[in-house]
Structures are given as structure tokens and as C-alpha cells.
Amino acid sequence: MSHLQKLDQYFSEHRDEHLQELFEFLRIPSISSLSEHKPDMLTAANWLAEKLKKLNIDNVSVDPTEGHPVVYGEWLHAPGKPTILFYGHYDVQPVDPLHLWESEPFNPVIRDNKLFARGASDDKGQVYMHLKMIEALFATEGTLPVNVKFIYEGEEEIGSPNLPAYVEANKEKLAADLILISDTGLYAPGKPAVCYGLRGLTGVQIDVRGAKGDLHSGLYGGGVQNAIHALAEILASFRDEHGTIQVDGFYDKVRPLSEEERQAYRDLNFDEEALKEEVGVNELFGEQGYSYLEQTWARPTLEVNGVFGGFSGEGIKTVLPAEAGAKITCRLVPDQDPDEIVQLLKAHIEKHKPKGVSITVSEFDKGAPYLTPFDHPLIQAAGRSYEKIYQVPTAFIRGGGSIPIVASFDEILSLPVVLMGFGLNSENFHAPNEHFHLENFDKGLRVLSDYLHEVSELKI
């Protein structure tokens, strides 16, 4: 029997037992954002630590932070082989509105081969797969083909406030050859994906001030600048009619898409008509010369997230507004630097400042973009593992959103990040009736086990 056949047999024989054990994990209401669940957070962390110990993982610890604890463990008995650092999170989102759940969020049930529970997909189900894959390898092969470390946090759903400091303080302990994160999804049902890049984020608030107070538009209108008009001019100056950003230097450091990447995206045959239907628009909109996937995965953006000023109640109020403001965020791609982009935005605003107003620009939190090269051996190896199990070509994708902790791992540990996820966008994470397709639980266990063998063969 090949190692895959042996693993397959092991997972099949232990499936019920594994699911029952996962139910235990899912029954712990580890909602990180609600203080009344603080004891549950510790329960969940300890539960994970116990499971790691039972796998003969060494140096298992539940490490306190200023918030919820981090669970750590390691197994370093594969000399000369690469080390994989596994990351995931044991905390979950709140469950309200509760009345929309068809079964209780912390009472897992299986319907139609889908496991319904808060955290089933995001991320307890996927974290649990790491553990069972290790268990299966030990059981069928007596050892692991690589060295492994585990870091599971309890604050992902609240923005990982304490993890960067923990990682910074434990750089040596966390040293590895790659980080493997299972907290994303397939490209589509039956179509696996390796996510090799995420966009970063930066943002500013623009506050425009004209007169010292709102003025009567009859008495002063025509002779004093209007803060909303001034703001609208600035906002309109940011992009051209296709959404191409007009801020000097904005695109200078954008790493161009390679022809291989563009071809890989084309091969995905993205359904633009379905997207238009989904979001309810008659036409898509974006930078000329790029496909929708390229626009949302590999090109930076500048979006006004909110605008306010003057009178917004019902009817009319003939005020000449003294103040107006807008919130703006940019999604960034490699090799844009969030701090540098903020400086470019400030310079643009200064350059386009209309007469008769003063402007204040304040900065929001920033997150760097992240990219492991598309053709990196670790990325390509992940694609091969998926392909063996799913029997279709793996999609190599990027995410348009930002997972700040990924960029932190990249920055602090200087490691390639491999995002191997098994969820589906339809699985209601963060919403009522979260679920996880067990087909992908089953396949994912096999993919992950195989990936350890793939990595074991690489010279890195």
C-alpha cells in the first residue's frame, strides 16, 4: 500500500471517532469577543493542548497573553527535514441572531454530510484536521516526514491583538521553513485552491473645514467655500472614470502579474455574469486592461468607505456646511508599502486642496500585503497534494482581502506562508447556520497528510 492508501484506510476506519471528538471541541462556546466566555476560551485552549499531548507532541504549553492564551507544541524529530509551523484559531464568532439558526450553534449536528455548528468551518474544524492528520501519520508510518510546530490562538476573530507581540517574543521558538494556515477556502465546490497572496490595507480619514460654523446658504452662498464641494473635488480627483487611481506614484511599486499568473487566472474561467447577478449590478467596473480576478486579487484599490457632512435628514435644510469628511481605505499589493502609500495620499490631498478650506488627514491601522511567489516550490507542492485527492487541477489564487496576522508572520518570521484551506464561501462563517462540508473534511485530511510528504522531499 502507498502511504496515501494507508492514510485513506486509517481515516475511513476512524471517521466516526474523529467526528465525535470534533463535536466535543465545537461544543465549547469559545466566543473571543464576549467577556462572559473567558472561561470557555481557557477550556478550548486546554482541550487543544490535551489533544496535542496525546499525539506525543513535545513542549505543549498554554501560554498566557494579555488576552486569550496561545497553544503551542512541537515535534522536531525529523533531522535534516523542513519544519512546518501550523497556525489556526480556536476562537469563534458570536452567534446572534440566534433565532435564525436551524440547530443550536454549540450543539453540532450533521445534515446532508454537512456539519452544522459555530466554528465548524471557521476555524475549529480545520484546526482539528491538523491534529488528526498528525495522528494518522504517526499511526500508519510511526513517525512524521517533517518537523512540525503548532501555534493556535484565541483572538483571530477580534483582530489578533496580542499575537504579533507573542510571535515577536518567541521568534526563535517559532522558527520554521514555512507556515501552513488552514483558515481559507476552496476556489469552488470540488475545485481546490492554494492562496499565495493577500492584499494589504491602509487608510486615512479626510476632514475638511471651511467656515467656523454652518452658514445660511442664502446669506453667504456664492461667496464662501462649501466644505462638501471641496471634499467632493478631492474624492473625485483620486480616480479616473474607470477607477484607475490618479495618486502620483501609487502604482510605482506594484509587482506586475507574470504571464503564468494571468494565464492561471484565465484558466479559472471566472463567471462574471454570475458575479453581476450576485451583487446586483448591470455592469462591472474597474481598471482597464485587467480582468475582474486581476482587479480584485492583484491590483491595489482606493475606496471611499464613508462620507458625511451637512444635513442628511428628511427634506431640505439650506445650510452651507462648514465641515465634511470621508473615510478612505486602500487595498495594497506587493511591493506597496502602507506607510509610503499614506504619504502619497497626503501629498495628493495637499496638491488637490481646494481654495477656502483647511484639511486634516488622520491615519488608520495598516497591514502589509503578502505574497509567496506563485512558482515557489512550497506553493506548487501544495497544488500537487490537492490535485492527487481532488483529481482536478488546483487553482492558484490570491485573496482580495487582508488577514493582518499573515502579513505579521511574513514580516516577523520572514517565512513563506502557505494558505491551504478547505472551507467554502457558502458555509456561513460569521453568520447563522455555519457549516462545513464533510467531503472537504475527509479530503482535506488526506491532502494535508500528503503535503507533509511533499514538503519532506523538497530541499529548502
Added chain:
Amino acid sequence: MSHLQKLDQYFSEHRDEHLQELFEFLRIPSISSLSEHKPDMLTAANWLAEKLKKLNIDNVSVDPTEGHPVVYGEWLHAPGKPTILFYGHYDVQPVDPLHLWESEPFNPVIRDNKLFARGASDDKGQVYMHLKMIEALFATEGTLPVNVKFIYEGEEEIGSPNLPAYVEANKEKLAADLILISDTGLYAPGKPAVCYGLRGLTGVQIDVRGAKGDLHSGLYGGGVQNAIHALAEILASFRDEHGTIQVDGFYDKVRPLSEEERQAYRDLNFDEEALKEEVGVNELFGEQGYSYLEQTWARPTLEVNGVFGGFSGEGIKTVLPAEAGAKITCRLVPDQDPDEIVQLLKAHIEKHKPKGVSITVSEFDKGAPYLTPFDHPLIQAAGRSYEKIYQVPTAFIRGGGSIPIVASFDEILSLPVVLMGFGLNSENFHAPNEHFHLENFDKGLRVLSDYLHEVSELKI
């Protein structure tokens, strides 16, 4: 003795008696917007009617409307002479915040030759001057030099909802050669003004809709239009960097300023530095080639009064907003037509509609601009009357605001409107500690009496 000397003597001898009587009027808390004052409204109307009757005015009536009553009276025993229709209002603004009043709002007191009470200046004090001027003319001359009619309403402070219908229904009864309104102010202390024009008003709300709901700016940003960006483009397209309106045809019907008017405005030596100080700006702003007074009195405007869309709370929310809106009003000047301007705005919005959104435009109430020509004999005569009493040149001004009832008089009765007011901008109308400088009460009585003689001499 000249007629002015006789009047002067009469007003001096009766000053205390007149002020005591005006106190009676001011003690009636005729707040039109508060239903608990409905009986006070009738008391005030009846008080006025009684005073008119005591002056031997004919056909005095307190005419019910759907709101507060209109007081009417007439004296038409000057055959061959012009007829002046006097307008004013007996209702007043609410008085809160009461604790900011230094003396009770409905307990009139005189301090430093200023009469403090709600309505002292706006408009009971000025209405009362009409009555006492008539009394003085009867007393000193035994008759009036012109025919007169009086219409005093009780709903000016709530937008005159019932007056247009009353005027329309009583067109014949109200027929006259001019309407004289005393509800405005001097140009500055010691510097009288005749206001011969007011701007009109029209407005629209623009609602922009992109996707069917707000989207995640990471997942969709770069590929779907953002409603706020689309709105900002439209708003920015309305004006150039100097505020000149870019809507096709917007200025086509604007009546140009005559050289006489421009010279008259220049002669006022308007203090732009003081204005900047007052409103708190470092620089003024407006259409090139026009002075501040021209910009605010004789040129139309387009102002965004309010803007809204997306997230406006504290911090950041990376939403790609599906909806955004703005409220816009235009101040109009003769001969712009409010309906036509709305059509031009709609055409402009349609022409500048960005990709990827749909737009709804809804209309607000409209008011026509009003102008009695600067060189109209009735306007010039008013200037002469002021000049005789104040001993300085009269300012011929326009108002940048809109008094819809003035445009209604103009439209329904097709009469020239002469705005002869005696208030000062510093007199806190609509605010605590409203007051009226009795110097202008005294002078105004003489100005108005003289104006009846001036009009009597005109062939109109």
C-alpha cells in the same frame, strides 16, 4: 411747519404712549409654531384689528384660515392716488432656551434705548410702526396722501403655509400699486437700505445606487463601482475650482447686473476682512469677476447642503458602499425659472452619470427669485425717504436669501414689492435677547410717513 416737522413733533409728544401700547402687543406670546399658543394668536390678531379700527381704517376683519387668522383693513379715500398694501406678521419665534434671556421674552423692557422682547424687531415692532405712522398722518394732516390696505399674517415664522391661498382667493380685495413690507433691516447701523431683490430657491436630492447591498471592499474592491465615488464625481462636476457652475445653460437667463447696480454695490465699501473674521475663513471663494456682494446678491449658486453614504462612525469599516446621496439647493436670480433649472440639473446628472450605478433625482419645493428693478420709481422714492431722515445715502441692496411669500406676492398680485425694514442683523431675531434699537423705531416712523408722501407724488 413742513409735514415732516409736524410729524416729528407728533411722534416726539406721543413717544411714551406709543411705546406703552407696543408693550401690550409684545406681551402677547403669539408663538405660531406651538399649539398651546393658539389662543394667543387670536388675541394678537384681535389686538391688531382693534388698533386698526381705532385709526378709522375701514372693513377691518380677522379672517380665519386653516391655520392662524389674517388681519385685513383698508382706507381708500384718496381718489386718483396710488394704493399701498402693507404686509407684516404678528407671530413670533419660540423663546427657548429661556435661561439665556436677560429679561423675560414677553415682558418688554428698555435698556440703552433698545427694546428687549420677543418680536420687538421681528416683526411686531415694525408692524406697529405702520399703525402709528398712519395715526400720525391722520392727526397732523387729517387724511392720508395715498390709499392703504393692510394684511398681517400669523404664520410667517412657520413658512406662511396658508397665505398664498388667502392671497389667491382675495386678489381683487388686495389689488394695489405696491406692497410695502417692513420685515428686513438696515444695511448697517446708521446706514438705511432698500432691498429690491431676493434670490429664489430650488433643489434636488441625488441618490446613487451601485450593488444591491454594501460589499466587502477586500473581496470586491477594484471590480465593482463604489456609490460614493460615483456621487463625488457628479458633485465635483457641478462647479469649477472657483465655484462657477458648470451645468449647461445654468446662467443663460440670469439678468446681468447694470453698471449702476455694480457701482452702487462698490459704493457700499463692503468690508471683506470683517466678513472673513465673522465666518472664520482665511479666504473668500466664488465666481471670478464678481465682488462678494454681487456673488451673494445677484448671482445664482449651487450648494451641496448634505452628503451621506457608507460608514461614518468612529474608526474604520472596509465597506464598499452600495448607496450614497446628496442634497443640493440652488439660489436663483431673475430671470431664472426654478422648474427649468431642475431640468438642467437633471440633464447634467444624466450626462455625468458614472458607470456602474443607477441614479434617482427627486425635487424639493421651489421658490421664484424676485426683483423690482433697481431704478424703479417706487424703489428710488423709498431711498429718498430714508435719506431725508438718516441724512446719509441709502444703500440699494438685494438679499441673498429667499422669502417665499415675497415671490408669492409678486407672482399672484403682480405688484412691485418694496422692502423697507428697520432692524439690524445684530438684534437676535429668532434667538434669546431679541431687541430693537429704538433709534430706528423713531426714525422709521418718520421715514414711512414721508414715503406715503413720496408715493403720493408718483404717477403710477
